Amino acid sequence: MHRIISEIGGDMIAIAAIVMGIGFAMFSLYLHSRRKREFLQMHHAERMAAIEKGIELPPVPPQFFQDTPVGLGGYAFCRRRSGVGTLLVGVAIMVALWEQGGNGYWWGLVVIAVGVGRIIDGTFAARYDRPRAADSSGPDGRPGSGLPGNR
Numbered sequence: 818m819h820r821i822i823s824e825i826g827g828d829m830i831a832i833a834a835i836v837m838g839i840g841f842a843m844f845s846l847y848l849h850s851r852r853k854r855e856f857l858q859m860h861h862a863e864r865m866a867a868i869e870k871g872i873e874l875p876p877v878p879p880q881f882f883q884d885t886p887v888g889l890g891g892y893a894f895c896r897r898r899s900g901v902g903t904l905l906v907g908v909a910i911m912v913a914l915w916e917q918g919g920n921g922y923w924w925g926l927v928v929i930a931v932g933v934g935r936i937i938d939g940t941f942a943a944r945y946d947r948p949r950a951a952d953s954s955g956p957d958g959r960p961g962s963g964l965p966g967n968r
Contacts (some may be wrong), residue, residue, distance in 0.1 A: 893943035900935030907932055 867874050911925030 893939045896935050896939030896942060898939075900932045900937075900939055902932070903935060904929055904932030 864874060907925045907928030907930075909925075910928055911922045914922035914925060
């Protein structure tokens with residue numbers, strides 16, 4: 818009887834983890850879209866008030882519409898940070914399985930490899946995120962239109 822309850826309890830923990838993980842992802846997407854909508858509404862109201870007063874407004878920078886916050890380092894910073902976290906989780910898995918005995922601890926190398934890959938990806942992405950000295954505007958004057966693939 819105790820074994821059946823133990824098996825059901827283990828299954829319920831797995832089901833609860835999956836449901837809560839999906840629920841957390843959905844809730845974070847909802848909060849992100851709500852925050853973005855409110856920010857855009859506030860910006861629009863400010864611009865309309867300035868136009869009514871006759872104040873000349875500068876054009877909106879393209880970074881205004883990006884999803885990644887510019888002050889935090891963007892994509893490269895997030896990839897390196899998640900890579901370090903994944904690497905440490907892989908090391909923890911290896912140590913925990915090694916302490917239990919057997920040869921199963923080698924599976925921690927898979928998680929470590931994912932973490933190292935994210936760190937490398939973030940490092941290479943940081944090289945391309947840096948602003949260039951030359952103007953990247955294209956022949957029509959729009960920023961980024963001179964890049965290959967944007968023609």
